[in-house]
Amino acid sequence: MTSSVLLEERPEQGTDRIGLRAFSRLLCDLRRTIGISQEELSGRSGLSVRTIRNLETGRTERPRKRTCELLASALELSGGEAGRLMAAAGWADGVWKPPTLTYPQRPSELPAATSILVGRGHVLAEVRRRLANDLAAPNSGRLLMVTGPPGSGKTAVVLHAAYQLRERFPDGQVFVDLDGSHDVPLVGDVTARLLRALGVDRWPRSAEERAAMLRAVLADRRVLLVVDNVDSEAQIRPLLPCLSGSAVLVASRCKLWALPGGHTIELGALSLQESVLLLARLAGRERTQAEPAAVHSIVRSCEGLPLALHIAGWWIAARPHRKLGDLADRLADENLRMRYLRIGDLSVASSVEAGFRRLPETARHALHRLGSLRGAFDVQEAAHVLEMTTVAAADVVDDLVHWQMVRMTSPTVGGIHRYRLHDSVRLYVSQLLGCEDGRPRDGERPHGPQENSRVQKPAVQQCAAFGETLGRRHF
Ligand SMILES: Nc1ncnc2c1ncn2[C@@H]1O[C@H](COP(=O)(O)OP(=O)(O)O)[C@@H](O)[C@H]1O
Ligand SMILES: [Mg+2]
Numbered sequence: 001m002t003s004s005v006l007l008e009e010r011p012e013q014g015t016d017r018i019g020l021r022a023f024s025r026l027l028c029d030l031r032r033t034i035g036i037s038q039e040e041l042s043g044r045s046g047l048s049v050r051t052i053r054n055l056e057t058g059r060t061e062r063p064r065k066r067t068c069e070l071l072a073s074a075l076e077l078s079g080g081e082a083g084r085l086m087a088a089a090g091w092a093d094g095v096w097k098p099p100t101l102t103y104p105q106r107p108s109e110l111p112a113a114t115s116i117l118v119g120r121g122h123v124l125a126e127v128r129r130r131l132a133n134d135l136a137a138p139n140s141g142r143l144l145m146v147t148g149p150p151g152s153g154k155t156a157v158v159l160h161a162a163y164q165l166r167e168r169f170p171d172g173q174v175f176v177d178l179d180g181s182h183d184v185p186l187v188g189d190v191t192a193r194l195l196r197a198l199g200v201d202r203w204p205r206s207a208e209e210r211a212a213m214l215r216a217v218l219a220d221r222r223v224l225l226v227v228d229n230v231d232s233e234a235q236i237r238p239l240l241p242c243l244s245g246s247a248v249l250v251a252s253r254c255k256l257w258a259l260p261g262g263h264t265i266e267l268g269a270l271s272l273q274e275s276v277l278l279l280a281r282l283a284g285r286e287r288t289q290a291e292p293a294a295v296h297s298i299v300r301s302c303e304g305l306p307l308a309l310h311i312a313g314w315w316i317a318a319r320p321h322r323k324l325g326d327l328a329d330r331l332a333d334e335n336l337r338m339r340y341l342r343i344g345d346l347s348v349a350s351s352v353e354a355g356f357r358r359l360p361e362t363a364r365h366a367l368h369r370l371g372s373l374r375g376a377f378d379v380q381e382a383a384h385v386l387e388m389t390t391v392a393a394a395d396v397v398d399d400l401v402h403w404q405m406v407r408m409t410s411p412t413v414g415g416i417h418r419y420r421l422h423d424s425v426r427l428y429v430s431q432l433l434g435c436e437d438g439r440p441r442d443g444e445r446p447h448g449p450q451e452n453s454r455v456q457k458p459a460v461q462q463c464a465a466f467g468e469t470l471g472r473r474h475f
Contacts, residue, residue: 023088024058025202030075030085031056045074063089107172107197110226113159116281118306119274120157123265127161130263131247132168142247143240145230147255148267149404149422150351151307154251155228157267162226162249169224169247174198179229179354191238198223211238218246225249231358233258253355254403269304272296278306282313287324294324301331302341303423307351311343318343338427352428359403366396367405367421371429376409376418 031041038056042049047070054060055067068089072082123146130144146154162173174197176190191210195203198217203210215238222245230236230252236259239248250256255264270278276295280288288295302308315327330336341348356364369385370377377385383393397419400406405425409418421429 023063023085023090024056026085026088027071028056030077030081034075041071041074045070047071065089065091106170107174107199107223109175109197110159110162110166110173111175113163114156116278117153117156117160118278118281119270120153120160120267123157123267124161124164126265127157127249128164131165131249142244143236143250143259143262144247145250145252145256145259145262145264146267147252147264147404149305149407149425150253150355151305151348151424152267152269153306154253154267156306158226158228158249158251162224165224165247165249169222171221171223171246172198173224173226175226175228177228178231178235190235194225214239219244222246227251229253230256232256253358270306270309271304272299275299275302275304275309278309279313279316282310283316283324287316291324291328294328297328298324298331301328301337305348305422305424307346308341308348308424311341311346311348314343315340334427338424338431341424348424349428352424355403355405356425356428359405360399363396363399363403363405367400367425368429370397370400370406370421371426373421374426376420378416378418382419 031038036044038049038052041047041052045052047067051060051067055063055071065086068086068091072085075081075085077085127144127146131142146157148154162175166173174194176193178190191207191214192203195210195214195217198214198221200213200217203213218239225239225246225248227236227248228251230250231254233256236248236250236256240260250262255266256262269275276288276299279295279298298312299309302312312327312331316322316324327340330340338347338349342350356367359367366386370382373381373385379390379394379397382397383390386393386396388396397406401408401419404422406419406421409420420426
């Protein structure tokens with residue numbers, strides 16, 4: 001399918017400049033093809049060197065027809081080439097018309113989704129319902145966010161939903177993974193990346209103009225943008241005003257409260273039944289049915305986290321000669337668990353680590369300390385471990401809930417909120433081998449220190465600078 005945008009119809013500066021860039025680039029290419037300098041072209045055409053420079057750098061807003069004719073003649077262009085140059089400047093059939101950009105592409109960029117998706121039926125139904133409803137009501141939001149702890153299946157869910165919704169977005173589906181992007185993304189390189197996917201190969205330099213151009217390109221199309229690993233509202237906001245027929249489906253490690261018109265779906269753990277089903281699908285029903293106690297123990301150790309269950313299932317499937325009880329025993333031992341929740345390039349530790357590294361420094365340090373607490377804790381206990389006031393501790397813990405590293409336990413007892421680290425997060429931070437910048441030493445994955453009391457000796461005590469950082473920031 002081909003759609004087009006008339007540059008003059010778009011008020012944004014960025015879109016006007018696309019046409020100029022096409023002309024500038026063509027002029028420059030034609031001159032270089034015959035191997036002459038700007039000065040020589042000036043001599044041949046009678047135009048000043050400055051005029052030629054301005055034309056080639058896109059500084060001239062609308063090249064005059066006479067100028068184009070002089071250039072075509074000086075460059076000794078054939079009829080066809082001269083026509084191309086005139087058209088690139090907007091002059092066709094002797095009348096100036098805005099240059100037309102064509103978008104021949106209908107991107108279909110969704111990566112493969114996991115072949116097994118257990119549970120999450122209600123989540124997929126909700127995504128479908130909301131995006132379908134939104135399309136029916138032109139002024140409502142087109143933004144849907146899926147959030148949850150590391151390894152909870154955010155990417156899997158948005159991809160499955162995107163495949164189910166493909167028909168509704170006939171102009172294409174674009175997938176962008178912002179992991180590792182330090183850009184304030186959709187305003188920088190990622191915008192360019194989206195434009196390229198949508199068939200535009202020239203864009204303005206300024207981030208603001210690029211965003212405006214992206215909105216213009218999306219305005220008359222129905223495209224589904226799937227953006228994975230979003231960390232902040234700023235990464236998405238530039239897209240929102242334009243989503244008349246398009247939609248953005250986001251997977252985010254934290255809740256993005258400050259986006260207007262968006263809806264958030266939070267992913268929790270899989271239920272016991274779903275977890276057992278997932279293990280059975282991966283490891284084979286006969287084996288799981290033969291050792292129900294081991295299956296339940298594995299499910300408990302994995303906390304219903306799809307990533308952990310997936311790894312456990314593959315571990316079993318890859319070892320037909322082993323008992324499920326072997327894995328259950330290893331996972332039940334917290335000192336071994338993270339070591340066994342790893343297979344190939346997938347591991348629970350690295351999934352937590354990816355989220356951990358994106359935390360603000362103070363949150364990383366606080367989480368590192370809170371990793372010494374086993375079980376649920378209240379703000380008083382957090383304040384004690386963090387060595388800060390309860391008011392400050394309440395804010396820190398709230399931030400960690402926001403980043404999906406800590407969860408609030410339910411129900412709250414006597415009106416006092418209690419919290420706990422997700423087990424995978426607690427094991428990751430409490431088993432760090434070093435404490436520089438809250439990262440494992442030498443890129444090691446955690447496995448192993450002894451845990452024999454409710455409050456372990458914090459690994460971070462080894463790091464004097466750490467306490468100072470916290471103290472300076474919070475007292
Ligand atoms: N509901 C599910 N059923 C089966 N496997 C799942 C499910 N959700 C996620 N997975 C698998 O678990 C792993 C982690 O999921 P992923 O979507 O990458 O998590 P996240 O994006 O939240 O970190 C992937 O291998 C994925 O295929
Ligand atoms: Mg993901």
